Amino acid sequence: MTVNSLLTLAINGVVPLDGAWGTELARHGLPPGTPPELWNLQHPEQVAEIPRAYAAAGARIVLTNTFGGNRCKLQKTGLAPQVAQINRAGAQISRTAVPREVLVCASIGPTGEFLEPLGELSPTTMEDIFAEQIIALLEGGADMLVIETMTDLGETLCALRAAKRLAPNHPVVASLTFDKGARGYATMMGVTPALAAQQLSDQGADIIGTNCGHGVEQIIEIVAELRAHTDKPIWARPNAGLPQLIHGTTVFPDSPATMAEKIPALVAAGASFIGGCCGTTPDHIRALVTALHTL
Helix, strand or coil: CCHHHHHCCCECCEEEECCCCHHHHHHCCCCCCCCHHHHHHHCHHHHHHHHHHHHHHCCCEECCCCCCCCHHHHHCCCCHHHHHHHHHHHHHHHHHHCCCCCEEEEEECCCCCCECCCCCECHHHHHHHHHHHHHHHHHCCCCEEEEEEECCHHHHHHHHHHHHHHCCCCCEEEEECCEEECCEEECCCCCCHHHHHHHHHHCCCCEEEEECCCCHHHHHHHHHHHHCCCCCCEEEECCCCCCEEECCEEECCCCHHHHHCCHHHHHHHCEEEECCCCCCCHHHHHHHHHHHHCC
16 A cells, blocks of 8 residues: 555645544543453453444544554553553454445554663664554554654654564554744754654655644644645544633533644645544544535
């Protein structure tokens, strides 16, 4: 599969992605403190409701419930021995839940650990950790892979190397999360959009993007910076605004209509794949798809 084949799924040049998983799992009853990935084994039908709803809303690509499915994250809750089982099931759930023409993009999140010398993991070990997860995701039927919500470029490159080695015929997305400071946008590890775009392009990422951390207005600015430094397609998944704590509950304020009205500007900035991150719902994706049809 090539990026060009992915773009055949586009509506007016943009491929609609799905929305949030973590906040949707919580809405479906995931108890606080429960590893979301455990539900792949314990409650697969409830997990399947999420990609099914997003596909019904018009998403052409859906993710998997495997964001924290690496060994480092799972060992914190005693689930490390089940890495393969959890990730294989996660990919299978999404693949079975949606029609064949809707693609499954397996979610690969950060390990939560640092590379040497800040941490204890060597690049080889880090790459092996991601490889273990990727093998199971491929066995589960993933059509493509997204390395997402990353802040450390070194860690991202470890995951990218593992993905390109094990899945040379699967498109691989590399998506980072940026903060805005006095000098502009950068990850918490100091990686700017320009540096990320250049390095990830050079190292073979098929699609480069940004997700989480911001609402759509800030994501528009980040996408424009990425677009200026790479010719790769751009992936964008904004939150439904910045979270607010209201009466003890975390609320994401941007309605589907609020996000949808900014879609033309996000497309103009250079995004070719657009979905949602934290706080977005099938209603947000439905509004996104409607907006794409009117471009």
